[in-house]
Amino acid sequence: MKLRTLRSASLTLLASVALLAAAPFALRAQEKAKSKTPERPPLVLKSDAKAVNREAADRVSYSAVVKKTAPSVVNVFSSKKVRAQREMSPFFNDPQFRRYFGVPEQDDRGGRGPTQEGQGSGVIISTDGYILTNNHVVEDADEVEVAFGEPRREFKATIVGRDPKADIAVIKIDATGLTAATLGDSDQLEVGDVVLAIGNPFGVGQSVSSGIVSALSRGAMRLTTYEDFIQTDAAINPGNSGGALLDSDGRLIGINTAILSRSGGFNGVGFAIPINQARAIAEQLVKTGRVDRAYLGVQTQPLDAELSKMFDVTQGALVVEVQADTPAEKAGLKNGDIITKIDGTAIRDQRHLQLMVTRLTPGVEAAVEYLREGKPKTVKVKLASLPGQGGAVAGVGGNDIGVLNGVGVADIDASTRSELNLPRRIEGAIITAVEPDSASARAGLREGDIILELDRKAVRNSDEAVKLSEEIKGPKVLVRLWRAGVIRFLVVDETK
Missing domain, CATH: 2.30.42.10 (PDZ domain)
Structure with missing residues (x-):
């Protein structure tokens, strides 16, 4: 019998679940509090922590709850340009191999391909336009749009910050006076509580389904690093990712995220991120653009x-x-x-x-x-x-300056040294992410590389790497790095 596979409730991720990849848009230190994003005022949220009345008689209809809460749930559309290139051996990712065998640089093997589009859902959490959704709904997106309401209103959205390790993202639209969701207390949920799921399944438009809490604190799903899922039998389908899971009083108690399915359709087992977890992450993302655990x-x-x-x-x-x-x-x-x-x-x-x-x-x-x-x-x-943090990524739309745009770095901790068998004498900053369509990726930089020098200036930690990357005028930079026991030089040209 074939094992069941976990599939994400997003149209773009039905073929394979990939909720952990981070794609920063400028070299940044991801462990230290080093961000180009200015600190913003804290989120102003509506919350109601009272427990639901579990002794109340069963309701005949939840229409009043839906009418009150549906305006805070939005459709989220993302798009990205896909680089088209021929399949080649991974050895040819190394520029030295390409030069030795006479293989053209990656830019010559393929250019911009077609636009990949995806859609999901989101929840308005503040009246001034902050929206909570899943990281995998907007990950790697070049453009994000939001639509909601009757008559339909459409807005361009910016990504405020993403946390791939928990699959949470915050986006923002330029609007005021919006209907924001009231946040409940997910710690008070009990198995058997009635819940409602609102989202945009299959792109057909806003839909509501109902069910109960089937289980709490589900983990070991290998979807994210930090898993504490609410399990529900309320129907969650492709396009519901990032949508609202509500209690019977209409309070937001979860962000719908994934389903367990053989076919990609709903089989009665859906998962949502508890709102208490999502709220803590969202508040940090809005304030600083990153998450510090x-x-x-x-x-x-x-x-x-x-x-x-x-x-x-x-x-x-x-x-x-x-x-x-x-x-x-x-x-x-x-x-x-x-x-x-x-x-x-x-x-x-x-x-x-x-x-x-x-x-x-x-x-x-x-x-x-x-x-x-x-x-x-x-x-x-x-x-x-927490040492070695490299999961939270500031959003699209920042001004990339200096060199090594599209590269994320972190400090080297003891676990990293052990995992990479890194000698004590090696000091630098470890590359935690490389944006696939960046000049750094085309030059051959990879996740796991240790940056030792930039333009012959020593790098001892992630702060120094970020500082030097901003000071070097470019567009070319000479990078000395350590990879799998070998030290080498690479040239990254931001114009390519």
């Missing part, structure tokens, strides 16, 4: 039946290692501790601990409750910034 510094494992019996607990995350020079070590956490709560929220398991910590902002003090030898303890921990 918090870090505790422990390695944990799940509690199986034997461990639960041994430690006399039913849930939590068992600490197996406290990493050196981390917030956890400084706060006094030890191997064998069982973390049970973060800021008053009960920790179910290992994955839930990661989700709760990364939802917080670096620099905040979190109350960590834990058990040590059966005795409950509490400690305040000042959280740090």
Whole structure:
């Protein structure tokens, strides 16, 4: 029997789910708070955290709820130019191989191809035009448009920021006085709660479906890095990606994201990102254009039946290692501790601990409750910034300056050194993303390369790489890099 495949609920991603790729549009440090995007005023959101009335009689109709909430759900259209090129061996991505065998440069092997178009949905979350959607709806887009209302209104949209690791994006249109969704509290959801899904399935126009919450905190779907999905049997189809999942009172409690399907059509298993997770990301994207996740510094494992019996607990995350020079070590956490709560929220398991910590902002003090030898303890921990972050990408429409436009970089952390078998003597900035149609990609730069020098000036970290890339006038830059144990030079010409 053929295994079921996860397929994203977006028209452009039905053939294969690819929700993790990032495509920055200018060289930027993705771990440090180094962004060309000026800090914006915070989002002004409407929220209502009351739990639904689960004792109320079943409703005959949800028309009043739909009329109130439907104006905040929009259609999102994206387009990108696709580079057309002949299929060749990956070896010919290296300019030295191309020159040795007399193969023309990539520009000569193909030019701009046809326009690839996609569509999905989005939710207006502020009256001044901020819209929440999925990253995969707008990823790599050259242009984004939004349409909604009767009579139909159409707007050009800009991408404020994207977070591929959670499949969330924020876009903005130039409009005021819009109907914004009221945000609920997804932490209060229970299995069996009635939900409504609103979006633009198959591009037929705004549609509503209903169902219940089938399960909570679904993970291990390998769709995103940070998974805490709401599972629902409300019909979610291609084009619903980025649309609203509402509770029975019409409050936004999730962003519809994916379906489990053999055919690409709906089979009763859909997934939505909880609004509490999406909201935390959206607020950071609007403020700074990126997401900076918090870090505790422990390695944990799940509690199986034997461990639960041994430690006399039913849930939590068992600490197996406290990493050196981390917030956890400084706060006094030890191997064998069982973390049970973060800021008053009960920790179910290992994955839930990661989700709760990364939802917080670096620099905040979190109350960590834990058990040590059966005795409950509490400690305040000042959280740090998660090392090696490279997932959040500022939006389309910024002014690319300097050289290496289309390249994303991050600092080199211990895990990166181990994974790449990187010698201690090598210092620089690791390339985390290369925009496929950029001059850097055509010159042969790749993800995983370590930038050592730019125009013979040493690069020791991502900040220095960004700074030098902005200072070098170009259009050509000499790049010295480390790749798979070999150091080499490449020339990137921004005019090509």
